[in-house]
Amino acid sequence: xxxxxxxxxxxxxxxxxxxxxxxxxxxxxxxxxxxxxxxxxxxxxxxxxxxxxxxxxxxxxxxxxxxxxxxxxxxxxxxxxxxxxxxxxxxxxxxxxxxxxxxxxxxxxxxxxxxxxxxxxxxxxxxxxxxxxxxxxxxxxxxxxxxxxxxxxxxxxxxxxxxxxxxxxxxxxxxxxxxxxxxxxxxxxxxxxxxxxxxxxxxxxxxxxxxxxxxx
Numbered sequence: 499x500x501x502x503x504x505x506x507x508x509x510x511x512x513x514x515x516x517x518x519x520x521x522x523x524x525x526x527x528x529x530x531x532x533x534x535x536x537x538x539x540x541x542x543x544x545x546x547x548x549x550x551x552x553x554x555x556x557x558x559x560x561x562x563x564x565x566x567x568x569x570x571x572x573x574x575x576x577x578x579x580x581x582x583x584x585x586x587x588x589x590x591x592x593x594x595x596x597x598x599x600x601x602x603x604x605x606x607x608x609x610x611x612x613x614x615x616x617x618x619x620x621x622x623x624x625x626x627x628x629x630x631x632x633x634x635x636x637x638x639x640x641x642x643x644x645x646x647x648x649x650x651x652x653x654x655x656x657x658x659x660x661x662x663x664x665x666x667x668x669x670x671x672x673x674x675x676x677x678x679x680x681x682x683x684x685x686x687x688x689x690x691x692x693x694x695x696x697x698x699x700x701x702x703x704x705x706x707x708x709x710x711x712x713x714x
Contacts, residue, residue, distance in 0.1 A: 573604050576602060576603050576604060577603060577604040577605065577606045578599055578603055578604075578605060578606065578645040578646065579606045579608060579642050579643065579644050579645050579646070580594065580605055580606065580607050580608070580644070580645065580646045580647075580648065581608050581609075581610075581627060581644035581646070581647050581648070582607060582608070582609045582610075582648045582650065583609075583610065583611065583612060583615070583647070583648070583649045583650060583651050584609060584611070584648075584650035584651050585611055585651065586609075588650070589609075590607055590609050590648075591607040591609065594607050606642075608627075608629060608640070608642060608644070610629040610631055611651060612651055612653070612658070612660040612663060613658065613660075614629050614630055614631050615627060615628070615629055615663060616628040616629075616630070617663050617666040617667070617670075618666075619666045619667075619669045619670035620670075624643055624670055625643060625644065625666065625667065625669075625670030625672055626641060626642075626643060627641070627642060627643070627644055628640070628641045644672055645672075645673075646672070646673055646674070646675075647667060647672050647673065647674035647675070647676070647678075648674070648675045648676070649674065649675075649676045649681060653681055653682075653685060654685055659685075661682060661685055664678055664681055664682050665682070668682070
């Protein structure tokens with residue numbers, strides 16, 4: 499009896515009751531499992547979303563920088579256009595970048611080959627040039643009036659003769675570093691040799707005989 503009294507005392511019952519109750523005050527476990535309330539885990543950041551955001555931001559920055567860099571390096575209202583006829587092995591624009599004419603006039607450089615040019619010369623409106631070039635796989639077409647000309651390509655090759663463009667520039671009175679007259683004349687070698695030959699011209703045989711007799 500003494501054992502039972504000690505066993506079922508109020509203090510022991512309270513201790514057992516406290517041992518059976520979970521710390522969190524939640525419902526009792528089922529099948530040996532206990533359910534406790536805890537902080538719910540936050541949703542992880544999506545790697546695809548974050549990378550997509552960063553890539554789109556980088557793309558926008560690149561597009562903005564390319565758009566700002568595509569602005570012309572000359573003042574459209576105060577510039578002189580220099581047409582350079584040459585292939586793309588030499589980038590002539592870098593030699594004139596930042597150069598000024600008459601104090602504050604920019605130099606606009608247009609570079610193309612003979613086969614990329616189309617020219618029309620008018621007595622009232624001057625000379626108009628259309629160029630159709632391929633840059634980076636894209637076809638670019640521009641029209642302009644050249645103020646000066648530099649020729650760095652042969653006017654005639656094995657397949658094509660571009661003297662009609664020389665005549666157009668000459669008719670349009672386009673100033674050139676190269677002499678357009680010399681460019682045209684040097685297309686025919688006999689014509690050049692005839693100018694270097696300083697032979698005398700005799701109108702008839704009487705003049706020839708008189709000169710021969712005087713020489714004796």
